[in-house]
Amino acid sequence: MNKGKISFGKIGLSLGKPKEPDQAPPAEPSNKEEKNEESAGFGSFGKFQHQKEQKQSEDEIAAMMGFSGFGKKAKEFDIDTLVEETRKSAIDRNKTNIEKMLTQQAENPKSSSSAETKREKSTATEEGDEDDDFVGPPLPPGMSIDKSGSAPVEEEEDNEDERRRMPLSHELVLEHGTKTVSGLAVDPSGSRLVSGGLDYDVRYWDFQGMDQSREAFRSFCPSDGYPINSVEYSCTGDKVLVVSGSQQAKVYDRDGIELFECVKGDMYLHDMAKTKGHIAGLTCGTWHPKDKEEFLTSARDGTCRIWHTSSPHCQRHVIKARASNGLKTQPITCAYSRDGILVACACDDGxxxxxxxxxxxxxxxxxxxxxxxxxSETSGLMFSYDNKGFATRGGDDTLKLWDIRNTREAVHVANGLFNRFSMTDCVFSPNDQLVVTGTSLNKGESAGKLLMYNRNTWDVVKELEVGPSHVVKIVWHPRLNQLMVGCGDGKVRLLYDPKTSHNGAVLVAGKHNKRSKQAEVVVSQQIITPHALPMFREERHKSTRKLEERDRKDPVRSQQPDLPVGKAGSGGRVSAGGSTLSSYIIRNMGLRRKVQEEGDPREALLKFAKDAAENPYWVTPAYAKNQPKPIFQESQEQDSNNETKETDEPATKKVKSE
Known part of the structure; x- marks a missing residue:
């Protein structure tokens, strides 16, 4: 039996493998009988003759249209030949670049030795030197390669790019007060600013709602008599921590409404870990960079305390700062690392x-x-954005950059930066390449300076004079790309660049003062009745000036005071009684209730006794029935002859006879 084929009489079905396109067609049957068998009866399940003719016509049309090869064998590529072609094209391109370089150098004979070395390196790569690290076409003149040879660097262009990114072209001034701005903070979105000063006040500024008047929308005094040492927004911007010179820190919302106040500790306890709060003046405070409910405060009682907004009646943790001899030392400033893992403080022992x-x-x-x-009081402590270093601003007129992986010695030190305040800042730029700090005015200086150091080379990239006063607080907002500087003259100076800065001071500078519309005062409401009779119709005034003049003459509507009674024309109604109100009252009371002091007052009262006895009205009729008759005792004295004598002296005054 044949496999792969089923036959039912003259009907057959082939179940073998399909015919491959490259296979030759089967040979035609030799016998006529086989052909007749295929065409007789129902025929076969194969292709009919008209279908074969149709397919041949379609193949011819496809060949004529040019897409007869679709769906056939894919085109084969030789990888070796392609690699060889690309290598040859790269060599040719490199040769053309070298020829251009030679022509340029022939035109400019003043070429540096560095350009020759670069050309030699480029030719070496052309010859296929695998040991050379330099790959690619030669560098243009003026470019230099660093020692590692990894990438070309041009220091001058980098410095120019850094200067372009600095928002220092324009300035906007906000008037906080008359004393030094000792606290400055901007919320994460960059829409509001909070400033605090040595004048005990805290002010809230809104950039979107501020016009050219540049006034704060809220101002208050957190602790009367205590200067503001620090203000800071939480990581979400919904709360503001205000640290004054008192023992208690306060937390406000973004509108300036007080939420709570930290508890004060017991000053009679020796162990600071046993108290519920600080017992000495606060020096600094900051929020956790990741947790919006946690904040840190430092005080002169030698401790740093970690608080939580859910329990302001007691701190969560107490951190004791110790000196090298084991005694306590006072933290001047405190800070969190950018990831919140480290809690740091700088103490007065250095x-x-x-x-x-x-x-x-x-x-x-x-x-x-x-x-x-x-x-010395270390006034500033700030971590870099990459958490690999931190900068400190000392009271010893220095700025130091440290590597957190090796703190035995500072990486860079800048000396001669005069500092008068215990809250002078040092910050990192948003790109983490600059360290910025400010200086105070020394003798003979006329302006405070803002210094920017390159973090890698420690070169002074920019030195800018900011106003005729000290530079104390600095904030470089990464989202706004603006510098907020708190100065010693009570002003907050906003430095920005309209090309690179966004919102913030740019919004305020673009606004104008609103014209104040003076609303005309309507003294009385006027009812207009155009069809009323003339006797009931009110006179209509186009302006209120005449109406105000008429009301001014009316003593009732203008509430005119009473005119003086006397002819002198001074003193008003009290001129008759005296120059003051008290003298007027005293004189009138004396005239009304004047009592004749001449004569015996007993006789003056007995004048009414006869009238009271004849015409009783109040007391006598009520007690007439049950009131006993009064009997007065008469004083008598016996003499030697047993005779009584009436005396006016009472019995206590009698002298006993012997």
Missing amino acids: SIQMWDHRKTFVNVSINVRKAHDRG
Whole structure:
């Protein structure tokens, strides 16, 4: 039996493999009988003759149209030949670049030796030197390669790019007060600014609602008699931490409404870990960069305390700062790292101490003992955005950059930066390439300076004079790309560039003062009745000036005071009684209730006794029935002859006879 074929009489079905396109067609049957068998009866399940003719016509049309090869065998590529062709084209292109370079150097004979070395390196790569690191076409003149040879760097162009990114072209001034601005903060969105000063006040500024008048929409005094040391927004911008010189920090919402106040500790306890709060003046405060409910405060009682907004009646953790001799030292400023893992503080003994937030705050993780001079107040401590370094602004007139992986010695140090305040800032630029700080006015200087150092080379990229006063607080907002500077003259100066800065001061500078519409005062409501009779019709005034003049003459509508009674024309109604109200009252009371002091007052009262006895009205009729008759005792005295004598003296005054 044949496999793959089923036959029913003259009907057959082939179940074998399909015919491949390259296979030759089967040979025609030799016998006529086989052909007749295929065409007889129902025929076969194969192709009919007209279908074959139709297919041949379609193939001819496809060949004529040019797409007869679709669906056939794919085109084959030789990879080796393609690689060889690309290598040859690259060599030819490199040769053309070298020829152009040679022609340019022939025109400019003043070529540096560095260009020759670059050309030699480029020719070496052309010859196929695999040991050379330089790959590609030669560099244009003026470009230099760093020592590692990894990428070309041009320092001058980089410095120019840095200067272009600095928002220093325009300035906008906000009037906080008359004293130094010691606290400055901007919310994460960049829509509001909070400033605090040594005048005890905190002011809220809204950039979107501010016009050219540049006035704060809210101002208040958190702690009367205590200067503001620090203000800061939370990571979400819904709360503001205000740290004054008192023992209690306060938290406000973004509209300036007080939410709560931290508790004050017990000053009679020796162990600071046993108290519920600080017992000495606060020095600094900051929010956690990731947790919007946690904040940190430092005080002169030698502790840093971590608080939570859900429990302001007691702190969560107490951190004790210790000096090298084991005694307590006072933290001047405190800060979190950018990821919130480290809690750091700078103390008055010149040390910088850091603790790991994931562990108990007993042992110090990082301790830099002699970071600054002993006895100086380190005013600023700021971590970089990459958490690999931090900068400190010391009271010893220095700015130091540290590597957090090796704190034995500072990476860079800048000296001669005069500092008068214990809250002078140092910040990093948003691209983490610059370190910015400010200086105070020294003798002979007329303006405070803003200094910007390159983090890698420690070169002064920019030195800018900011107003005729000290530069204390600095905020470089990464979203607005604007610098907010708090100065010693009570002004907040906003530095920006309209090309690179967004919103913030740019919105305020583009607004104009609103014209104040003076509303005309309508004294009385006027009812207009055009069809009323003339006797009932009110006179219509086009302006209120005449109406105001008429009301001014009316003493009732203008509430005119009473005219003086006397002819002198001074003193008003009290001129008759005296020059003052008290003298007038005293004289009138004396005239009304004048009592004749001449004569016996007893006789003056007995004048009414006869009238009271004859015409009783109040008391006598009520007690007439049950009131006893009064009997008065008469004083008598016996003489030697047993005779009584009436005396006027009472019995207590009698002298006993012997």
